[in-house]
Amino acid sequence: MAISPRSLHTVAAAALLGLGLSVSTPSQALPISECIAPADPGGGWDFTCRSVGKLLYDLDLVDNPVKVVNMPGGVGAVAFSNVAGKRADDSDLIVATSTVGITQIAQGRYPGGVDTMRWLGMLGTDVGVVLVDDDSPYQSLDGLLEAMVDDPSSVVMAGSSGVGGWDHIRALMLAEAAGLPDDQIGSVRWVQFDGGGPAVTQMMGGHVDAVSTDLGEIAGFIKSGDVRVLAVLADKPLAPPFEDLPTAVSQGYDVTGYNWRGFYTGGDVSDADYQSMVDTLKTLYDSPEWKQVAERNGLVPLWRGGDEFNTFVRDTADKVESISREIGVIQ
């Protein structure tokens, strides 16, 4: 279709427009030249890649714009298997991931375990919330959890992950902390929607009772007063404007549930290259620009990198694996 002279003009115009964006003249391997977003354009992982990729270039941490490659499939499994198989020693490649990806690994849904990859660092985190409609009968976390313990099937909960996904597991961790016996934990009704927003809307329509999801996705509903937040799953109260939201910890339930955003790279990347990638990301994290981008998107800037992050990822995976076993998501 691009044969006729007229459309060539269009191509030329588009090419001219695109110059600033994608002049990818080949050169020697630079620290980071490609970011794989293991999802379709528009999602959280895609955002992580695009915003970090853009900042790396804007801050002159890399010489050429970072290529963003979308590789959706199996909640990240396709990208994981691709990197493990073909790009394990590629020192210019980073892959976006989050707690959701670690949950998948812990439940054996990726072709390989945590040690297949080298974990670079996390740059920010979203935090879990449990909320109800503003005219719901549940006034506090105690009220909701008591009703659940009395009759687990009396409360319909919803979120953006499937059964055994991070939203569901966070809700069940609360129920467990409130004293719901292990053998009844499977009776809690869980409904999955395509995101936190749809789940909250369905709750406002009276179709479900409570929602467990990430704060960033539904912050607008909190500000507008359409919903009542029963608990945020953070260690300490959040920064303004959410400083008044009660934590679960302050109400006597020792449960936290973050959803961080970060990156991994192939397992065969050398120590020196790995360290230089971690340093690059740390520099990016320290910039005021990143803080701005993160906050704008409902993330709390939070850094864990290098070996500390590796250990953290392993611990999270172990924790998720054990609770998944308890609730019967994996055998």
Add this chain to the structure above:
Amino acid sequence: MDILGFLLHGFAVALEPQNLFLALIGCAVGTLIGALPGLGPVNGVALLIPLAFNFGLSPTAALILLVSVYYGTMYGGRISSIVLNIPGDEPAMMTTLDGYPMALKGRGGEALGLSAVASFVGATVATIGLTLFAPLLVGFAIRFGPAEYFALFMLAFATIGGVTSGSFTKSLLAACLGLLLGTVGLDPASGVSRYTFGWYELYDGIDFIAALVGLFAISECLLFLEDRHQTTGASRELGSAIPGMRRAGACKATIARGSLIGFIAGVLPGAGASLGSFLSYTLEKRWLGRQGDFGNGDPRGVAAPEAGNNAAAGGALIPMLSLGIPGSGTTAILLALLLSMNITPGPLLFDQQPDMVWGLVAALFIGNVMLLVLNVPLVGLFARVLRAPSWLLMPVVILVAFVGVYSLNNSPFDLYVMLAFGVLGYGLRKLHMPAVPVVLGLLLGGEMEFNLRRALAISGGDWSILVGSGISVGIYAFAATLMVAGLVYAWWVRRTPDAG
């Protein structure tokens, strides 16, 4: 009136020369991307977001650029649907049903012109609806729970016999096949993999762009290779777009009905633009009955889905802006765009940032007008493409489709999927079984299943929840009426051989 003031301000901004220029560029680039088989609105907008940042455009200017790209890609998809029988994206699929037969009759230019006008009207209706009724419609939309959505999908499949003039059994069979193929992949609700046989590439299900391009483009080429002496299908002359624009007057009732149905489908976040164009087409076919000649190049068969498609796209902005819920892939991208510009769609957006909302509405309107104007010269351009010899045209279409589909996921696997669907599509054509229901099953099956399961998860396994509300009972009653009417009509046509 406050809203009117903001809207006028939005238009004043959108009409600045720089912004008009951006709209022009956006429409042209978008049309190009949309006309490439495999690339659609989602890719177009996603790819250009970084561009908007690179130029340091103001939020309104960036919105105008991207919204123009969005409309351009929708229009581009329409061009390949009508001219080559290859839908560029899912909502454009219904346009092939009558658009391509029109092109075969040498009325392709007319079809393109008509579709531009119908889209324009559809989008305008949606814009007006958005301006007047947004808060009211939000209240209506949240009353739709999983059970109500399931009823809506049942309605879609109850009308599937209306897709083509072929056998009802075969249409339904094709739909069932599509629904079954739609279950392939990782079940998001439980994480269990279904019919994937160990292939990670299938975990996200069958990519429906790959399936769509395979079913339409590859099968077209296979058919062509049977008899190399026939023409490429479409008549070499497209004609002018002007008569089509005039013809739109004759279709005004169709366009009005299509716009209304599409708008309602768009407002419901679980339904989306595909369902909007689909229902507009089938319901219009039912409405016209014997007066219509759908499937054989009836201009109303182009007008209805085009109006519906664009009205749905506009309507989908209501849940996107006021609830932060994207109703389609494209609104998801627009949502990401707004977020990256520090605008959080949600219940407060209309109150807190009205200039943004109405700027967007104005941008949509400008993009629409721009396309209507661009349409006339574009028809000439595409007529020239059609005059290319088939040894050039067919390989170019195939390769563009290949690269387009490959670039979606960077996966050669999708190319094999596309080939397999090409063979399937060829077989379906030989069996006189329509391909459209297969894609619809693939496309809508997932949401249909999840809403069924959500409803039953809420009720704890009690199936009576499906008929537990007035809305769902009403939808089922409507579906049953249509189904019975369809059967009676078919029986009546058979009794009177001179009909239809």
Add this chain to the structure above:
Amino acid sequence: MTADVSPPSSHASALGDRIAGAVLVLLAVAAWWHARTFVTGFRQAVGPDVFPRLVCVPLGLLALYLLIRPGINARWPGRAALLRQAGLLVLLGGYATFLEPWGFLPATLVGSVLLMRLFDAAWRQALASGASLTVILYLLFEFALGIPLPDIPGLGV
């Protein structure tokens, strides 16, 4: 049924429907049977196996109906046409296979030239158009649209 009402190929046509019906019945049965492997540890009101099975029922029944009461089909192609069609599929399959190992430029050049030959272009036309198409597509995707295509190994283009 008289000879002038039914065209000579009508037997083969009905056969097409019958074969399709049989294949789809088998598919429905196999899909139903395979759904037994969709098990979760967690109790759900509707498990992952229910919907596929719900679809298999009408699929199987309608396919059975098609098997018993076939409709009309189009004419199937002769041997020469079948060979050309097989050629197209092999060529495109090969292109998909070699796209990543060879890189975009060589794979597309070879693919487009052969494809044009298959559609009866002369060698010279095919070579010239194939080369320009390859370059245009490369520029369009790599630069104008900013979508990276597979590089030639070791060359970075």
